[in-house]
Amino acid sequence: MESAICVLVSQFKIYAGSDGSSDTLSRDEFCRLITSELPAFVKNASDPAAINQLMSSLDKNNDGELNFMEFWQLIGHLASKQGGFSQ
Template identity: 70%
Template structure:
């Protein structure tokens, strides 16, 4: 599990570092991460409306960017559904 966490952190930092802050994902960085890293778990990841909806549901402080903790909520939700734990 440690290696999986390290991969998640590394990928977050890679995408977050593309523009602006290296510690948050902008909407464009988030869309890029979704379409390249989670294309089978996030349906219609390239659809701007889907990205907007996901972004607003995760962005707890409404600053237009996602911190790692905000992003982690998506990972938890996807893992929950993918693992069959969601009711």
């Protein structure tokens, strides 16, 4: 599990850092991350409107970016769904 956490954190920073700040994902960075890393886990991952809607639902402070904790909510949801824990 430790290695899985390290991968999630490093991938977040790689994608977030493409515009210079590794602390948040912009809309474009989030789109690239989803389409490259999670296409089988995110429904309609190739649909920009679906990605925009997903990002808006995760962006709790409405700043147009996702910090790691906002992003982590998606990871938790996907892991729960994959494990059969969500209804």
